[in-house]
Amino acid sequence: MLGVLVKGGLDDGRGKARVNLFRHKHEIESGRTSSVGMEIMGFDTKGTIVSSNVPGRKLTWNEIGTRSAKVISFTDLAGHERYLRTTVFGLLSSSPNYCLLMVAANNGLIGMSKEHLGIALALNVPVMVVITKIDICPPHILEQTITQLTRILKSPGARKIPIFIKTHEETVQTATQFVSQRICPVFQVSNVTGECLDLVRTFLNILPHHGHYDAEAPFEFHINDTFSVPFVGTVVSGVVKSGVIHAGDTVQVGPDSLGGFQTTNIRSIERKRISVPFASAGQSASFALKRIRRKEVRKGMVVLPKLDTPPKVYREFVAEVLILSHATTIRPKYQAMLHVGPVSQTCAIIEIDREFIRTGDRATVAFRFVQRPEYLAVGDRILFREGRTKGLGIVKTVGFELGSLNSKPEAQAHGAGWTGREKTKEKVIPGAGASGTAKAGAGGKEAGATGTAHAHANGSAAGGGTRAK
Numbered sequence: 001m002l003g004v005l006v007k008g009g010l011d012d013g014r015g016k017a018r019v020n021l022f023r024h025k026h027e028i029e030s031g032r033t034s035s036v037g038m039e040i041m042g043f044d045t046k047g048t049i050v051s052s053n054v055p056g057r058k059l060t061w062n063e064i065g066t067r068s069a070k071v072i073s074f075t076d077l078a079g080h081e082r083y084l085r086t087t088v089f090g091l092l093s094s095s096p097n098y099c100l101l102m103v104a105a106n107n108g109l110i111g112m113s114k115e116h117l118g119i120a121l122a123l124n125v126p127v128m129v130v131i132t133k134i135d136i137c138p139p140h141i142l143e144q145t146i147t148q149l150t151r152i153l154k155s156p157g158a159r160k161i162p163i164f165i166k167t168h169e170e171t172v173q174t175a176t177q178f179v180s181q182r183i184c185p186v187f188q189v190s191n192v193t194g195e196c197l198d199l200v201r202t203f204l205n206i207l208p209h210h211g212h213y214d215a216e217a218p219f220e221f222h223i224n225d226t227f228s229v230p231f232v233g234t235v236v237s238g239v240v241k242s243g244v245i246h247a248g249d250t251v252q253v254g255p256d257s258l259g260g261f262q263t264t265n266i267r268s269i270e271r272k273r274i275s276v277p278f279a280s281a282g283q284s285a286s287f288a289l290k291r292i293r294r295k296e297v298r299k300g301m302v303v304l305p306k307l308d309t310p311p312k313v314y315r316e317f318v319a320e321v322l323i324l325s326h327a328t329t330i331r332p333k334y335q336a337m338l339h340v341g342p343v344s345q346t347c348a349i350i351e352i353d354r355e356f357i358r359t360g361d362r363a364t365v366a367f368r369f370v371q372r373p374e375y376l377a378v379g380d381r382i383l384f385r386e387g388r389t390k391g392l393g394i395v396k397t398v399g400f401e402l403g404s405l406n407s408k409p410e411a412q413a414h415g416a417g418w419t420g421r422e423k424t425k426e427k428v429i430p431g432a433g434a435s436g437t438a439k440a441g442a443g444g445k446e447a448g449a450t451g452t453a454h455a456h457a458n459g460s461a462a463g464g465g466t467r468a469k
Contacts, residue, residue, distance in 0.1 A: 001132055002076055005201065006039045006190045007058060008051045016435055025341060034083050036090040036225075037076035042068025042271055043205045061273040071272060072204055073284065081112050085337065085344065088383060091119060093224035093299070093342035094284070095239050097210040098178075099125045105137035105188070107229030108145040109152055112314040118324070121158055122307075122392045123381060126178060126210060128185045129153075129162075130200065135190040142188075153184050160184040163424070171199045175206035213282035219243030219251075221287070221303035224342040228294040233267070236284040236297055238342065243305075245269070245287075246278045250306040253297060255290065255313040259373040265290045276459075300343035302375045313373040316350065316400040318366050319382055328357040336386035338367065340395070346370040347384065352403045366400045 004011055026034070042050035042064040046260040047395075050067045052059050065071060077090045079102070084133050091099075099120040103109055109117070120127050129149065134142060153160040161183045163174050185203065189196045218239040227235040236253075245251070247269050254261030269279050279285035287303065304311055323330065330349065338347035351366040380395045 001130060001189070001191055002039060002074055004197065006041050006074065008049070010194050015051065020101040028214050030221065032080050032083075033076055034080070034086065035078070036086060036094070039074045039076060041072045041074065041204070043070045043072075045069045045303070049201060050108075055129065060283045065272045065274045070205065072207075073272070079116070080113055081115075084115065086337050088119060088297075088385070089224075089342070089344050091123060091125070092339050092381075092383065093222065093238070095211075095241075096125055097246040098207070099127045101127055101129045102311075103129055103130050103131050103145065103149065104140050105133045105145050108148050114152065114329045117152070117158070118390075119383070119425045122324070124181075124382065126181050127160070128178075128203075129187070132187045132188065134188050134190060134228065135193050136197065146186075149186065158184075162186050162262045164188070165203070166196070167201055168199065168202065171203050172206060175203050176208070179208060179210060179429075192321075206343075211282055213240075213280075214242045215244055215465055217242035217281070219245050219303075219305045221245065221285075222342045223253075223301045223303065224299055224301065225299050226294055227286075229288070232288050234289045234292045234294045234297060235286050236289060236301075236303070237284070238303075239284050240279050240281050242281045244280045245303075245305075247442055251303050252306050252311070253292065253301055254311070255301065255373055255375055256296070257372045259313040261304070261310055263298065264292050283444065291399050300341075300345070304375075311375060312398075313375050314398045315366045315373040316366060317376055317395055318364060318400055318405070319393040319395050320362070321365050321382070321391050322362050322386075323357055323359050324392065326391075329358055330389075331356045335370065336384040336389060336391075338369075338382060340374070340376065340380050340382050343374050345372070347373065350400070351402065351405045364396065364405060364468045366405055368400075370440050 022033070022037070027370075027449055044050055044067065050059065052062050059067075075090055075094045075096060077087045078315060079087075100112065101117055101120070103113060117127065131142075131145065131149070137145075140166060150162050152158060153162045156418075159182070163170070163183050164186045165171050165174055166188075174183065177183060178185065187196055187200050187203070189200060191197070220243060222238045222241055223236045224238045225236070227237070229235050245266060247266050249266050250263065251266060252261040252263050256262070267290050269276050269288075270286045288299075302311075329350075332349050332351055334349045335346055336349075338345060347367045347369055349365055350368045353364040357363045357365075376395055376398050378395055378398060381392070382395060383392045384390075
């Protein structure tokens with residue numbers, strides 16, 4: 001789908017269009033995306049896609065950027081379960097304005113599709129769905145896929161209104177109303193015959209910019225990839241979270257394993273592979289750094305302006321979390337992979353405001369990074385997972401004093417004449433996850449967000465999903 005949209009031309013039904021998007025040899029051999037890929041698509045002032053007039057020749061990013069009035073950046077994410085960590089990292093680090101969920105008409109929402117839809121909804125990213133392969137799908141199977149998709153989008157966890165777009169008028173009307181986040185546009189396309197692809201292109205052209213960025217705030221840049229470019233040196237790419245940066249400015253990069261920052265200068269700045277004099281909040285950019293080796297920078301670091309006092313980094317923080325799915329109970333010392341923006345690191349729970357938490361519980365939890373301290377801010381969105389366990393939340397305070405969460409719940413428990421052990425015995429479901437099936441639902445507004453979260457945990461198998469683009 002992305003290969004047809006960006007490169008022009010149609011697919012041959014055997015993956016011809018996607019070969020140009022892959023970054024690694026094993027991706028071409030397996031046909032699966034395993035990394036975070038980047039592509040751009042440009043529109044001129046008349047709304048026409050910027051492409052080469054010479055058959056077979058592809059325009060460079062520089063040519064697309066200079067000839068376009070509007071440029072859309074695509075982040076190509078993996079759909080296979082094996083690469084879920086990469087997909088979650090791509091969703092959080094690239095801070096997308098919209099999520100394009102691909103669903104095969106002959107398969108429906110199976111496997112990891114539900115997983116990726118749930119993550120996008122949890123992060124409050126507006127979702128649009130594209131049903132592909134309608135040229136080879138029997139009509140009754142397509143009808144089943146549409147029914148299933150409608151049921152999931154209207155469920156209490158998603159609360160979306162699916163809008164099936166089939167005409168140009170519907171495309172224009174839906175694109176202008178998409179900012180409401182209550183509607184979910186659904187397209188039915190074929191990459192082989194080209195059916196309805198013009199509607200998708202028109203929709204993307206009309207789509208307004210979504211997001212709030214503060215260019216007046218202090219500069220902050222999150223690194224989500226690093227490179228070593230010949231004759232240039234170390235290059236870092238990412239998203240400018242706030243503020244403005246100019247080429248030649250003095251900055252500091254960190255934190256390292258000890259929480260320290262290194263001082264360096266911005267040699268040059270590029271956006272969409274085009275050299276620019278500055279970058280501002282909300283833009284993705286690449287910086288060439290002076291006097292820094294590639295092994296000294298990593299994904300998850302931040303670039304901050306040079307100040308007299310070094311920035312504060314934290315190993316421990318407190319967050320308000322919602323457990324989307326977990327088979328049993330979560331207690332202190334539990335460890336999971338935690339994602340905060342481009343930061344991906346193992347975290348241990350050191351304290352909870354009650355004895356344990358289960359699926360559907362909302363609680364205040366203290367976390368500790370296992371490997372090294374990280375740069376965090378109050379209000380950052382977190383997502384943690386381990387196997388089929390998933391939870392999301394918002395950072396409430398940075399830093400933590402041991403015992404500050406447990407005092408009140410313990411007093412309440414002892415005052416009521418209950419012990420934690422008796423409570424545990426009362427709530428255990430015999431045989432759940434073995435012969436029986438334990439089901440749990442979590443619904444309600446996410447802490448500090450406008451969206452809602454819903455999950456189902458099944459003792460035999462949990463829902464999954466396909467490809468998020």
